Amino acid sequence: MTGTLIAVDWGTTNRRAYLLDAAGTVLDTQRDERGVKTMPTADYPAELIALRARYGDLPVVLAGMVGAARGWVEVPYLSCPAGLAELGAALHWIEPGRTAIVPGLTDPAGDVMRGEEVQLLGAAAAGLTPDTALLCQPGTHCKWARLEAGQVRRFATALTGELFALLQAHSLLAEFLTGAVADDAPFREGVQRGLAGHLATDLFRVRAAAVLGQRPAAQSASYTSGLLIGHDVAGAEIAHGEPVYVLADPHLGDLYARAVTMAGGTPVRIASQAAFVSGITRLWSARQP
């Protein structure tokens, strides 16, 4: 087995590098915290030299925020609908044939993504989801994408994870949001309310319930996470019984799977890394020129 391609999922906070062979098998992978936000623009060439020193003098393809204004080079977004063939044909070449950045996607309704498109489309290409499916990728910014015929048709992003972090760090609720978040009774109560309720009021009532002794403060974090995830899932307008393919780590995946079930959908868990590798291998095969 010989490596033929170095692929990097290069996000705001973290990056993960893969050494792949011609069949798309992962020969090695390493994750570190050298995300875009810690990286001065001038440092990228040295990072590429280091990657090739580690894995061999191979082509390198980069996806994610590395192609944003705050990354290495700002690469224009591709408009939906778009699939892996369109992404491969629109690679931004730093060095022709040798080093490329994957463009992000934009939804005409006014939304953007960089990096998630590789996982979402890769999941379908690998047969982990049908070609036409609703996919959910929870995180700081939760992405919801509708695929049609193997292309991203439209998508929306919810500020869910960031809102929770803001409330926990800086809000009047902060002192109540120190407990653990789990798929427990308070979480499910929060989801129920979040699916049907009114976010700005429900959030204030987290504090009120703690002050009034209606809910133990230790349960407030789980309840609030449920509220926000319920609000998020409500926005996806899941049809009754509709499968929702969830790409997430086990903890966040559990929480979203529960909320999807409570919203009437059928969650199906997908491994994010396998989806990324599938997507990046296929778009590299479709590269132009």
Add this chain to the structure above:
Amino acid sequence: MTGTLIAVDWGTTNRRAYLLDAAGTVLDTQRDERGVKTMPTADYPAELIALRARYGDLPVVLAGMVGAARGWVEVPYLSCPAGLAELGAALHWIEPGRTAIVPGLTDPAGDVMRGEEVQLLGAAAAGLTPDTALLCQPGTHCKWARLEAGQVRRFATALTGELFALLQAHSLLAEFLTGAVADDAPFREGVQRGLAGHLATDLFRVRAAAVLGQRPAAQSASYTSGLLIGHDVAGAEIAHGEPVYVLADPHLGDLYARAVTMAGGTPVRIASQAAFVSGITRLWSARQP
């Protein structure tokens, strides 16, 4: 004209003291920033001495967060429905007949207020609103109260102002939220979207619109304020043509009045200070023992 009562609206950040005569006329008023959050518990007695040194050796009645756990003495909430007579009968006496704290209100659905009840009920008692009315008091935490027969029947609080401040100070949107907020076209576009849209997604799209050049970054703050206020107003479920009595400073009052109009209601502006004085005078008259 001789002063007979010192009344203080003592909030988290600010306080305003009034010298009132027997007819409820304001003989003097002073505002400062000695709110509850800056005040150690041990300092309250000295503050009372200072108030009496300024205005005379008169009874003092205190309303607001001064009666919260983080204030001087934690005073139990009164349950809705409640009016000025019930508040007067439930005063917490620091010194009998001489120094009292007004209890806050709690809504059985799980909400709390301290201080706003005096303004809301005072507005109706002064004839500034009917006895049965929907009142809105915007701020860091926006209060919506339904009065029936001169009592607060139920109320809800929305975290609107605090969410805007969090987003402006700490979020990924912060760099885009530096412009002025006014009742302008971007604000109205935000309200329209907030009334019908999905908050967590709409917030993410503020950034997307700026990145994509779909909206000038200078308009983002006004638009985002509109989104949050629209979301807030949508939660109040205003009937078509229903009057909504808005107690707020001119700037915030303009913004909420616009959003109420766009939601199909009829905004009526009320002077907050006149409402407070009306409420505190009447509940003092109803004091027990």
